[in-house]
Amino acid sequence: MIKVMTGAGAFAEGIRVSKPHTVSAYPITPQTDIVKTIAKMIAERKLECNFVNVESEQAAMAIVHGVALTGKRVSTFTSSHGLWYMAEMLYAHTTLRLPLLFGDVTRAMGMPFNIWSDHSDPEFVYSFPAVQFFCSSAQEILDHVVIGYRLAEEDYFTVIAFLEGFLVSHAAQPVEILEQNLVDKFLPPFKPRKGHFIDPDDSPKTFGGHDLFPNSEFYDLLRRKTFSDLKKTKENYKKIANEFAELFGRKYEPIETYRTEDAELVLVALGVTAHTAKVAVDELREKGVKCGLVRILMIKPFPEEEFIESIGKSKTVIVLESDNTGVFFKDLAAAFCGRAEPKILGSIIGIGGREITPETIKKIISKSENRKPKLYWEEEY
């Protein structure tokens, strides 16, 4: 059944059908609609869960951390300033290897004050040991809440699902809703692993305790394991996505390729920028330019193999991103490190919600032939 909903509504719907035990969140533009929708769902008895009103984002993350420690399904969601404000708490949660489905509605970070969307949120948490998806539509966010919970609870990671502020969160779109009985089949109730939660029936454990002795290898080994486990989540995601496709008919992969089979020049983009880039690709293809696009859906762990396979033979790759330091460009460049081809360029555009059009992208493409392979902060739009 198709329903019209905004990205925020779709995220809330995803939470609803996942039946969490507790949700806690603090309002911040442009995430507020998710908070209000979930509160309304609870009031209308469409969702039965605890909703804890808190005094800050720090507290929202702390509440869900506490509940997650007892082996229950939880969620919280925020944007920019809220994300940074709860950063310490979120990092503690990710490094303690507890499951969580975390929503971030992207928004530029102050100063100065800005409510519009860019990629500074994923840029900020890029180093966190969390699985991260950059969704580009209401459908994608709805699906990835449910897929995200499966992945989080199987691999014991925080899964962060990004959706762009206003561009996706506030744009009404047709969405194929998920039937509850199918979701129940796909996402059973969370069964926490023995010894990994506060269990009154088990002997007590210590969570997060420190090692008194300097020069201890314990922390190092633990971090190493965490980041190596993170790399393995990609394969599990593919398995889960296949299962999802069988039940719901939509197939997801870490990257989406568009007209890349014979492309000599490939654009790499995320979210709505990728959809805009598709228009530019189509327009240029009409003029005979062999170009294509890769949209990154799973931004962490970075899908290196998929990139090498899909665009390894192209001559030029242009990474389009809206963050301040070019994190995706750097990861892509690292993936192709040591190879003469393709030439990898990075373009920073759309900072603070500055509008990106197909023209913006075509201008970048026209400059690419004479440019050296590095990161450029675009001026012409």
Added chain:
Amino acid sequence: MKLKEKIPDKEFWTKGHNCCKGCGLPIAVKHFLNITEPIAVVNPACCFTVVSSNFPCTALKGSYFVYVPFAMASTITAGIKIGLGDYHKGKKIISAAIAGDGGTYDIGFDKVSASAERGDDIIYVCLDNEAYMNTGIQRSGATPWGAATTTTPPPFVKKEQKKDIIGILAAHKISYAATLNFAYINDFVSKIKKAKEMKGFRFLLIMAPCSPGWGFSPDLAVEISRLAVESGAFPLYEVENGKYRVTIEPKFESRREKLEKYLKSQGRFDHLTNEDIKRIRDDTLTEQRRLRALEQLVY
């Protein structure tokens, strides 16, 4: 002193912890854990962290120990309680925070306030040694007027009053807030037992004298604790559903001499002049009068 209260003989706190010689913390914690038997103890950075749980060992035998970011104790304790519910196989679930004064009065203050406002169903224990002792004696909002610390070295000793944390939390209309002192063991135990049976946000401020931080001989922990009450420096009272009640009234005649003894036994008050001591004494009298007046309020 006759022991009127029955103290359970359990082993929720074992020997082998890392407390300093003469530390007040282990006495307080031992009784608190044995009486309340919390399923989880949530602990932000403070002395309690480094003395109780150094990987791969722990001094807590019966409770899960959860180390949390500095400011977050009360909220995470609340989250754990929400996750576990009220009872497990007929036994009451108690989720407790054990934090220092730094994590309570200062960095965690807004979290504690919000927990109190929500009436989070937890027991919050503040082990008050009146400074950031774990990092080597820096002043906190709990450091008393006139005390020297490494960040308030003489002559720039603390000139601000100690925060009235009980008053602040009582203003949130919580179910229970109390000051506790293990030199008065019956009072100490009965307050913990009372908190255990209640619901809502219960706040226990436990005086935790610190031998290196306060500068007293390690064998004097209990004596210093007793002097704190006898001098009026640390009044023992409780606020139960808004009703103030002084639980131990020190003898008025001996207060002056007890205060002098209390202050002169501690290196952190070495620099005090007679005027300073008089000022402190006046403050304790004002506080005594304030508490008496609050006791008269009828709801």
